[in-house]
Amino acid sequence: MSQEPYNPLAKANLGESVAEALLRVPVRPLSETGHLVGAGVYAIYYTGGFTAYAPVAARNADHQFRQPIYVGKAVPKGARKGGLGFDAGKGRALRDRLTQHASSIRETGNLDLNDFHYRALTVDDIWIPLGENVVIEKYQPLWNRVIDGFGNKTPGKRRATQQRSSWDVLHPGRKFVERLALPANPLSVEKITQKVVDFFAGKLPDSEKIIDDDEEGEEEA
Numbered sequence: 001m002s003q004e005p006y007n008p009l010a011k012a013n014l015g016e017s018v019a020e021a022l023l024r025v026p027v028r029p030l031s032e033t034g035h036l037v038g039a040g041v042y043a044i045y046y047t048g049g050f051t052a053y054a055p056v057a058a059r060n061a062d063h064q065f066r067q068p069i070y071v072g073k074a075v076p077k078g079a080r081k082g083g084l085g086f087d088a089g090k091g092r093a094l095r096d097r098l099t100q101h102a103s104s105i106r107e108t109g110n111l112d113l114n115d116f117h118y119r120a121l122t123v124d125d126i127w128i129p130l131g132e133n134v135v136i137e138k139y140q141p142l143w144n145r146v147i148d149g150f151g152n153k154t155p156g157k158r159r160a161t162q163q164r165s166s167w168d169v170l171h172p173g174r175k176f177v178e179r180l181a182l183p184a185n186p187l188s189v190e191k192i193t194q195k196v197v198d199f200f201a202g203k204l205p206d207s208e209k210i211i212d213d214d215e216e217g218e219e220e221a
Contacts, residue, residue, distance in 0.1 A: 018131030019138060022121040027065045030102050030116035038122035039076045039093035041131045043068035043141075044101065048115030052170075052196045056142060057115075065117060070143035072097065072151055073132040076125055094120050104150065108171040143167065146199045147192065166192050 022041055030044065046053055046069040047060045059067035074097035098118060105111050123131055136144050143150045149165020164182045168174060170192055187195075 012134075014127065015130040015134035018121070018123055018127055019134045022119055022131065022135060025119040025121050027063070027117045027119055029114070030098065030105070030118050031113055033095050033098045033102065033118075036092070036095040036098065036120055038091060039074050039125065039128060040121045040123035041073050041128055041135065042071070042094060042098060042118055042120040043135060043139075044070040044072075044143075045117045045119075046115055047117070048112055050110060052193050053142070055200045060117075065119075068135070068139050068141045070101075070150055071132060071135045071139065071141050072101075073128050074098075075128055094122065100153065101150070104174055105171075107175055108173040111171055142196065142199065145204070146195055166195075 018041065022043060027045065045060045045065045045067070046056050048057060050057075053069065056067050056069050074093035076091060076093055098120065102113055102116075105113050105116060121131075147166045147170065149167030152165060152167075162182060164177060164185045166185060166187060168177045168182075169185045169187065169189055172178075185192075
């Protein structure tokens with residue numbers, strides 16, 4: 001029986017190497033991001049008492065941090081327009097992105113920033129999306145697969161009519177959402193919570209599409 005020879009440069013193997021490097025990074029509180037430099041990938045962990053998230057918190061108890069609740073990327077400025085600046089080691093993309101996430105959590109009425117930690121890894125520009133995708137596939141983070149909206153930035157004018165996200169239904173209070181008075185989400189708190197319960201019971205969402213909140217709302221220029 002022939003066997004496919006191992007190719008260290010295959011996309012899957014390259015992505016796995018980024019994921020493994022991320023998981024070797026020490027965990028820090030999400031309130032501490034001032035030291036970060038550059039662009040890359042990150043994983044956020046939850047350890048609090050929000051009832052629907054109990055399975056996630058249990059896997060992260062006792063400083064184990066085995067299950068991200070969200071995985072994301074922070075790309076260098078200009079990357080969205082197709083440019084490759086090869087400057088992932090410079091700038092403050094990771095710091096700004098995680099600071100924005102911390103602000104989102106801090107503004108809610110039912111989450112505590114002290115219950116969130118993260119790992120972040122500076123990655124060469126071209127490998128950032130690949131590394132993010134591998135970590136998401138590996139861990140199926142709840143806020144990537146079921147609850148959309150956590151990564152939303154303040155929408156520009158063309159996005160200001162989008163409806164309130166599932167994340168904002170479960171965790172109301174974000175200032176930009178309240179200021180824009182976004183239309184209500186057709187799903188109630190109860191229905192969204194049931195989707196979470198179903199997910200932890202092994203029922204994947206109807207759509208296999210990974211939620212990429214980075215694309216949902218851009219900051220106005």
